[in-house]
Amino acid sequence: MSDQNGLPPNYFHHQLPNGIDMIGQYMPSLSSTTFGFQLEAAVIHEPKEKQGLAHLFEYMIFQGTKKRDVRALNEAFESLGARKGASTGLETAQVWAQVVHTKFEATLELMHELLLTPTFPKDELEQVRSIILQEIRRRDDEPMSRIFDLVRAGFYHDTPFARQVLGSSDSVRALQQQDLREFWQARYQPNNVLFAIAGKFDWDKVVEKMQAFFGDWEGQAAPISVPRPQPVTTIELEHQDGKQEHLGMMFPFPAYNDPDYYAAMVIGEALGGNMASRLFVEVREKRGLVYSVSAGLAGNRQIGGMRVYAGTTPEQGHECLEVIVNELRKLEQGGLSADELERAKVQLKSEHIMRGEGSAARMGALTRSWWYERKLKTIQEVKEAIDAVTQEQVLRVLQRFSPLSPITVAAIGPLGRDELVGNTLSV
Amino acid sequence: MSDQNGLPPNYFHHQLPNGIDMIGQYMPSLSSTTFGFQLEAAVIHEPKEKQGLAHLFEYMIFQGTKKRDVRALNEAFESLGARKGASTGLETAQVWAQVVHTKFEATLELMHELLLTPTFPKDELEQVRSIILQEIRRRDDEPMSRIFDLVRAGFYHDTPFARQVLGSSDSVRALQQQDLREFWQARYQPNNVLFAIAGKFDWDKVVEKMQAFFGDWEGQAAPISVPRPQPVTTIELEHQDGKQEHLGMMFPFPAYNDPDYYAAMVIGEALGGNMASRLFVEVREKRGLVYSVSAGLAGNRQIGGMRVYAGTTPEQGHECLEVIVNELRKLEQGGLSADELERAKVQLKSEHIMRGEGSAARMGALTRSWWYERKLKTIQEVKEAIDAVTQEQVLRVLQRFSPLSPITVAAIGPLGRDELVGNTLSV
Known part of the structure; x- marks a missing residue:
């Protein structure tokens, strides 16, 4: 059957x-x-x-x-x-x-x-x-x-x-x-x-x-066509008094069904996926600018995206944004070191294997794999796809998708646009 | 070795x-x-x-x-x-x-x-x-x-x-x-x-x-003796203006190393462990008195306990408390129906089996089992222990540990003691 x-x-x-x-x-x-x-x-x-x-x-x-x-x-x-x-x-x-x-x-x-x-x-x-x-x-x-x-x-x-x-x-x-x-x-x-x-x-x-x-269930759901999003560089501010300044950023990046998807995952991991990642080290460990910072893929079938989040104080808001933008620029220009690439790959493979032991996680992974690509990817295939990512591919991805253009920057907190952004972004 | x-x-x-x-x-x-x-x-x-x-x-x-x-x-x-x-x-x-x-x-x-x-x-x-x-x-x-x-x-x-x-x-x-x-x-x-x-x-x-x-690590941690808690009935209120009233209760109940522990687990499940439980049905489904209600075991090695939580509004705070106290009284007097007992047992066994598939959950379960009892309980043994719980044992547990005496009642919200408790509890 x-x-x-x-x-x-x-x-x-x-x-x-x-x-x-x-x-x-x-x-x-x-x-x-x-x-x-x-x-x-x-x-x-x-x-x-x-x-x-x-x-x-x-x-x-x-x-x-x-x-x-x-x-x-x-x-x-x-x-x-x-x-x-x-x-x-x-x-x-x-x-x-x-x-x-x-x-x-x-x-x-x-x-x-x-x-x-x-x-x-x-x-x-x-x-x-x-x-x-x-x-x-x-x-x-x-x-x-x-x-x-x-x-x-x-x-x-x-x-x-x-x-x-x-x-x-x-x-x-x-x-x-x-x-x-x-x-x-x-x-x-x-x-x-x-x-x-x-x-x-x-x-x-x-x-x-x-x-x-x-089997007896009959009927048709009509396809619904949704306009394809076309991100442009934009700054979205929501004023809120208090002692917190929350920053979010998002830029287009390879979607799940893109051949560069696994390279994109590796980049996300190395940028802000863990406690040895660039953003964690540069923004939190070295400078203590945030209580929380992270990055990861957050797209959908029509368009992929990378999202960055940082929670900080109004006093440190501008410096925090500046450091993050600087890290994105360094990433775009220099890609990942061999060490970083290797660490991110080990971490992602390990996570994939450990998650793959449960039926709920596998059900979710299968669903995604089929819905995006009409494939059923095994854990082994994903491991191999992660292993195949190279420093050169990382650089190519960062040429296809520049982290800084277009980029959405959003903030909630007391800072106004000039105080927060200054001339950090060429908008 | x-x-x-x-x-x-x-x-x-x-x-x-x-x-x-x-x-x-x-x-x-x-x-x-x-x-x-x-x-x-x-x-x-x-x-x-x-x-x-x-x-x-x-x-x-x-x-x-x-x-x-x-x-x-x-x-x-x-x-x-x-x-x-x-x-x-x-x-x-x-x-x-x-x-x-x-x-x-x-x-x-x-x-x-x-x-x-x-x-x-x-x-x-x-x-x-x-x-x-x-x-x-x-x-x-x-x-x-x-x-x-x-x-x-x-x-x-x-x-x-x-x-x-x-x-x-x-x-x-x-x-x-x-x-x-x-x-x-x-x-x-x-x-x-x-x-x-x-x-x-x-x-x-x-x-x-x-x-x-x-192997070369040498040294001794001195035992620290801690006084055994002796709960008495008490009402703890913290005033906070606003539209929320949070209620918590706790009463002594069998600890992990008590022979009645699995009966206690079954009682907790039937009382407030899921969406078919008494508190969920009586307080939320039938009366809409809360946005959240739950109960479960929350003790430690020296003394076990059952904890109840309800999140409600000041307007409904008193009625909510009254309904919960009434359910505890009904539980003490009548125990669990055969249906309830069976459902709670199936649910607990099923959860135990499903959790038991992961190495992290098993590591935690082993640690608890050894620390409390110097035993290593298998999933099968826990299943059998849950299966062995009877309606009679449930009643005996509720005689050993009356849910209403002693009981700690705590609340955070705008209500004062009289408005919240009235004469619901004989304190």
Whole structure:
């Protein structure tokens, strides 16, 4: 039943007649199974005036089905000893469960009930709404979480990628049961589903049960075309009195499906991925300019990006920005030393191997790999791809993607533009 | 070389001549190894006027050795692809690393350097101090983190268990390099070390390398006797204006080394461990009185405890407290239904199995098991212990430990004692 063309041992792919894509990695030594349904039913798919809908949906899908109210639903999951959850990103949303492998079939049946017969009960909607409004209040109280929204808004200006996942208090207050139903109707369709499973399972049985539970599901989610973001250099400031100055930066960098992706990962690791990284050493260790500094990839399928964050004080804000910009310039001009390259590669490979021991992490990795590239990358392939990165490739990547142009700089704190930026950036 | 008396297959114990206790679980299917050193060098071992010292120590142990400064140390760990960390509790502290198994020996050597030749450099001390002072400021800004300190202070009143792990701004400002040296001298001694390893390794090699690196280490940590906490019923209020009311409660309950421990775990799970639990259903689902409610075990070796937390509004504070107290009373009188018991058992077993797949979680579980009981419990034994819990045992536990007497009730928010408690508790 499974199409094994060109797949490595223990990896599987199959497509059900109704369009559901299925992928899997068998991990014989585990007792657990993690499986999830990823859909393009996320932030960029919301109607423009319904911001926060995809995130609200993530909560509401668990609040009741035609057969069970929320309490019975929670009891059913608990009876299976299931961990369950959902997440909403800019481009995709996922609903998942992790169980001891003997409970797979019963949990899959419950997931079917959840995904195909949700009722979005009105009383639960009001409870969930008030929880989300509190989340929004907390977000708005915390400059450290808002800085990421602000830098993203600058980078993706005027495209749906600039939206806030949670929405605003006003947009969330306006959402209705009918909006959830319409979103479900429009996006929760079999051709929009990527099912992934990792851990202990029998693939033929998984295919059989997926067909049994989901085979009758018919319908089409229409493709939604989203304008491709075109970042330009911009400075986004949000004034807030106090003793903190939060800095965020983002510049275009290779996306997951770019041949230079692993070189980009290595650069991110060496720049700000760990405590021996350039930013950590230069900004924090040597100069004590921040309490926190980091860098890492943060793009999506349409456009990749590298993001830098630093938390500092207003007194040190300008110097901190200057040092970071200087490090980006040095990076662009000189690339990485042989030592740095080697350390970053060892660290990334090691992390990949250690994460790869769990079924939840592998389910996530498979999903990404298939969704971005229609491939199922093994841990060995990723190791080899990281190993293949050279100093020359690093320099080429930094020529393709200059860290300083275009760059979005965002800040939340008391400093004005001149005080913070001065003539550090040629904007 | 290893003493296998009575240990299950793949489990190991050995004691080095200098007193270091070594335990291990071999997990052949993994590529990673996690190992850690647990010491009784924690909050209750601090000199009374040096609060926050154990936590500061946790940071400072990574800041330099006789051979390497902090930067070289971080680079050395990165070159091994190691995850590393440390944690400080009330009774024990732990320093650990997780690596791909081929890097075990080199990482162990680095850990030896860290533990036996730390220099606590003065300039790094100032940096770390300022980071911890920021942590303290954040803690003090967040009622949700302070509520746990407040309930603990009430429960453990006047014993070292009532201390705050981070210390206070004043106590941390006063700590000096010499304090770190003295703490290290007093507590970092081989007879005080429990070494645990889980994942892929060769036990004979591990014993050999431990002897090679740590065998010459000589010295004795003096036992520190700490008064046994004697909780009494008490109400601790901290006034804070605003729209939040945070409630915490704690009452004595079986400790890890108590024969009723697994029954206590099951009770905690059914009371407030998940979304089908009594508190979640009664307080949040049915009445919408909170945005968050939970319960779980939170004791230590000297005395066990069950802790309840609820985050609500001042308007709903009294009703929320009343409903929780009522649930505790119902629990004491009626125990758990057969359904609830079964669900909680399935959930706990499932969690235990799923967590047991990772080397870091197993290293932690082994350490606890040995430190509390001088046993190495297998996943199967824990499963059986959970399975053996009956409704009758649950009732007996609730007779041994009445949830309402003695009980510590703590609250942070605008409500005064009468408004919050009224005559709900017979204090």
